[in-house]
Amino acid sequence: MEEDITPAEMEDPEMDxxxxxxxxxxxxxxxxxxxxxxxxxxxxxxxxxxxILWGNDRFREIFAESENYEGLTLMEFFPRSFKREWILKMxxxxxxxxxxxxxxxRIEHKRKNQITLVSNLLILPIFRSPLEIxxxxxxxxxxxxxxxxxxxxxxxxxxxxxxxxxxxxxxxxRHIQRVNLYSKALAETLQGIPSYNEVDIEFIENVGxxxxxxxxxxxGIPDDILNKQDKLNKWExxxxxxxxxxxxxxxxxxxxxxxxxxxxxxxxxxxxxGYPYGLRENMIPLSARIVAIADVYDALRMxxxxxxxxxxxxxKNILIDYRESYFEPFxxxxxxxxxxxxxxxxxxxxx
Ligand SMILES: [Fe+2]
Ligand SMILES: [Fe+2]
Numbered sequence: 267m268e269e270d271i272t273p274a275e276m277e278d279p280e281m282d283x284x285x286x287x288x289x290x291x292x293x294x295x296x297x298x299x300x301x302x303x304x305x306x307x308x309x310x311x312x313x314x315x316x317x318i319l320w321g322n323d324r325f326r327e328i329f330a331e332s333e334n335y336e337g338l339t340l341m342e343f344f345p346r347s348f349k350r351e352w353i354l355k356m357x358x359x360x361x362x363x364x365x366x367x368x369x370x371x372r373i374e375h376k377r378k379n380q381i382t383l384v385s386n387l388l389i390l391p392i393f394r395s396p397l398e399i400x401x402x403x404x405x406x407x408x409x410x411x412x413x414x415x416x417x418x419x420x421x422x423x424x425x426x427x428x429x430x431x432x433x434x435x436x437x438x439x440r441h442i443q444r445v446n447l448y449s450k451a452l453a454e455t456l457q458g459i460p461s462y463n464e465v466d467i468e469f470i471e472n473v474g475x476x477x478x479x480x481x482x483x484x485x486g487i488p489d490d491i492l493n494k495q496d497k498l499n500k501w502e503x504x505x506x507x508x509x510x511x512x513x514x515x516x517x518x519x520x521x522x523x524x525x526x527x528x529x530x531x532x533x534x535x536x537x538x539x540g541y542p543y544g545l546r547e548n549m550i551p552l553s554a555r556i557v558a559i560a561d562v563y564d565a566l567r568m569x570x571x572x573x574x575x576x577x578x579x580x581x582k583n584i585l586i587d588y589r590e591s592y593f594e595p596f597x598x599x600x601x602x603x604x605x606x607x608x609x610x611x612x613x614x615x616x617x
Contacts, residue, residue: 289313290320294392295404308409312389314361314402316340325409328383329375340407347373360389360405367391367402372412374521381468384417386410421475424520428478431485435492439617441564442478447611448560449553450474455600456552464552469524476525477557480532483513495571507533510542527551532558537591547594555594559585559601562592567612578609 289295295311299320302309308325310318316339321330329335329343341348348356352371359365369389376382387409391402432438453470456462484492487509491502498506513529520526531545531554538546566581576584582605589598601608 289404292392292394292404294394298392298406302406308385308411310407310409311392312340312405312407314405316357316360318343319404328411329377329409344373344375347375356389360391361401367405376468380466381413381471383411384413386412420521424479424517424525427516428482431482434487434489435481435484438481439568440615441568441617442481444564444611444615445480445557445560446474446477447615448563448608449477449556451604451607451611452556452559452597452600455603462552469553472522472524473528473553473556476520476522476528476553477560479513479517479525480528480557480561481509481513482516483509483511483529485516486512493571497572507541524551524553528553528557530554532561534558535592536594539591555597559593559597562588563601563608564612568617578605578612 290299290311298309298311299322302322304323306324308328309322310325311320312318318335318338318340321335326335335343341353348371356369356371359369360367368391369387371387372384373387374382374384387407390406390408392404392406393402428442432442450470450473453465453473456465457470459465487506491498491505494502510530510533514526517525517529528551530542531550534540534543534545534550534554535558536547536550536555538544540550563581563585566576566584567578569575582602585593585598585601589595
């Protein structure tokens, strides 16, 4: 049986980017490049230094912003997509008989202003000839785009969690759906503003889904406090405040940090007098600053166990009153621009 490749053998003197054409001319490699040139599955050929030698049409269409990918390693081409511990393992596995000279893993890759793509990446060896099974010098990388399936799976998982938390909170009604819509509308107004350059299509879509998670931590609050008709006393208020930290715990496993940020920071105030940490201004993540406005506006408009609903004008004036204390002033101005949209959302999705 073939021994695993030792570090000394891993040094292949032939492997130089100058050898690209030599590698691509090999019959074994040509079989792949011809067969997959126009395939709907993105595919690249790499050498054993993980340098990309060739990419098919689909790879270029999906991943390559410029034509300059040839000669870059997978890690250079997909920065931040490979966990550090993977890189060594990958380099080792593709040179190891026991691992079938192959590797697979899931990578996430974000192109500027685009939705993050999630792919299962499979690296397979291409031997020089059926007799050469020692150290492959070329590999095929097949990218199976699972972005949609992955996003759907996450959404379903976290939507169930949300359902569970809503069973406890009798006050919510369609509050969370409306908070999603207001938050998305507010985020849209920030796109293209240089000081809000984190706002892109993906940010907008995420805040429009994750805003609903802001109170998911209430699942851990005792029912008698959560549904108390009267004002909460000081101690009960302290327990209630814990829903922010509980929410962060629950959402810790969600791959997008925005979920945790919204749960943890949606009660922080612009002037630093909020909770749980008393963060101020830009220290509070933008997603949470947006959701704070959406949440309070809707809470004011709703009938709750302890209050009657306010008309839009009253809710608006309260937000204006708190323009610099609770809320980010610039976002309150955007809210005022969007006033009619907020009214429409509330009226269309009433409880
Ligand atoms: Fe909350
Ligand atoms: Fe809320």
